[in-house]
Amino acid sequence: MANNLLEQKFAHTLDNDLIKEISEKGILKNFKKDDIIIDINQTLNYIPLLLTGDIKIIREDNEGNELLIYFLEAGDTCTMSLTCCLGTTKSKIRAVAEKDSTLILIPVQNMQKWFHNNESWRNFILQSYQIRFDEMLEAIDSLAFLKMDERLYKYLKNLAMVDETKTISIKHQEIAEDLNTSRVVISRLLKKLENENKIRLGRNKIVVI
Incomplete structure (x- = not known):
C-alpha cells in the first residue's frame, strides 16, 4: 500500500530507487480528522510525507492563541519539521489533520543521508523549503496588510x-x-x-x- 501511494504522489519528484527505500524504511501511519500529528515542543525523530488528506500547520503564542500558518496537501512535507530534525531542536509548530490523513514517517538519519546522497530528494527538500517560505511570507502579508x-x-x-x-x-x-x-x-x-x-x-x- 505504502509503495503504491508513494508512487502516485512522488513519482514526478523522487526517483524509483528512493521511493522503494522510503517504502522500506518509513513507518506508515493513519490519522483521523483533528488528530495532532506533531505538537509544539515535541522532539522529532522523523519527518512526515503526506500521502493522503490535508494537514494544517499552526503556531501558538504564550497565551495559547493559535494562528494558522499554512496547509499541507498530499505530496507535501512539513519543512518546519525538517528544520527541527536537522537542528535537533523541538517542534515550534502544531500539525493537525484537517481530514483523515495517511502519512509515511521517515527516520531522521535516513532523511539526512538522502539529502547528501540523492539528488531527487535534495531537490524535493529545497523546493519544499521555497514553497513553505513563500506561504509564510503570504501569511505575514495577510496579517500586516489585509x-x-x-x-x-x-x-x-x-x-x-x-x-x-x-x-x-x-x-x-x-x-x-x-x-x-x-x-x-x-x-x-x-x-x-x-x-x-x-x-x-x-x-x-x-x-x-
Missing part, C-alpha cells in the same frame, strides 16, 4: 482549493480559532461576504462562489 474580511475570504478560498471543492464543511468556531479571532466576528463577516455574493452559507457549510 483587513479581517479579506483575510477570511482568502482563508476560505485556500481551504476550498486544498479540499478541491467549493463546498467547505466547517464551523464558525473552527474558522475563528484558525484566524485567531472570535466566533462572533467570523459570523458577522461571513454574513457580509454572503451579502457581497462571494459565498453562500448553510448549516456548518460554506459554498465559495
